[in-house]
Structure formats: structure tokens, C-alpha cells
Amino acid sequence: xVQLVESGGGLVQPGGSLKLSCxxxxxxxxxxxxxxYRQAPGKQREMVASITxxxxxxxxxxxxxxxxxxxxxxxxxxxxxxxxxxxxDTAVYYCYANYFGRVAWGQGTQVTVSS
Numbered sequence: 001x002v003q004l005v006e007s008g009g010g011l012v013q014p015g016g017s018l019k020l021s022c023x024x025x026x027x028x029x030x031x032x033x034x035x036x037y038r039q040a041p042g043k044q045r046e047m048v049a050s051i052t053x054x055x056x057x058x059x060x061x062x063x064x065x066x067x068x069x070x071x072x073x074x075x076x077x078x079x080x081x082x083x084x085x086x087x088x089d090t091a092v093y094y095c096y097a098n099y100f101g102r103v104a105w106g107q108g109t110q111v112t113v114s115s
Contacts, residue, residue, distance in 0.1 A: 004095045009109030012085055020080040022095030022106055030073040033098040036080045038091035045094070049080060085113045
């Protein structure tokens with residue numbers, strides 16, 4: 001089981017920014033599909049952004065233009081830079097990894113956008 005450790009969540013005012021990090025213990029990280037999901041209270045978990053091993057990115061429509069996913073293969077880390085945050089971005093954010101069908105989830109990090 002691959003270990004994923006997220007960090008960077010917290011409380012931020014509307015319009016602010018946060019950067020989430022997810023460190024992976026996967027030895028084949030550079031070949032691993034990575035993504036960020038989020039789950040707000042009473043809602044289903046949804047994919048926010050993803051990045052392939054070839055650094056092709058994909059975003060949910062609600063965050064496109066505000067969030068940026070990136071990866072550093074030397075550090076085995078994927079990032080989610082979040083800007084222009086809105087109250088509706090409040091959720092627990094989860095890191096997701098898929099290495100040829102071997103899936104792992106992080107423990108989640110809380111992001112709260114509130115004044």
C-alpha cells in the first residue's frame with residue numbers, strides 16, 4: 001500500500017490562496033497518475049484536478065483557471081496551488097494515486113474558506 005501524506009490545508013479568507021502538497025512513498029512515482037479530490041459535508045467526493053505521468057493536466061470546471069496541479073518527480077510530490085478561493089471550495093481535500101490500477105488515497109486535509 002502506497003503511503004500518501006498531504007499537508008498545507010487550513011483556514012483562508014475568500015479570495016486568498018493555499019498550496020497543498022502530497023508526498024508519495026511510491027518508488028514508481030514518475031509513472032503514477034496523480035489527482036486531487038475533495039469532499040464537502042453532505043456531498044459526494046469529486047475530482048478537482050489530475051496530472052498524468054506526462055504532465056497532462058485536467059481540471060473540474062469549477063476550479064479551472066483558479067487551481068493549478070503540478071508534480072515534482074525528484075521529490076515524489078504533487079501540489080495543488082489554489083487561488084481566488086471561494087467559500088464553496090471548503091472541503092476535505094484528498095490526494096489520489098493510481099499506478100497501473102494500484103490505487104492509494106491520502107488521509108485528507110481540511111481547507112476552509114471563510115471570512
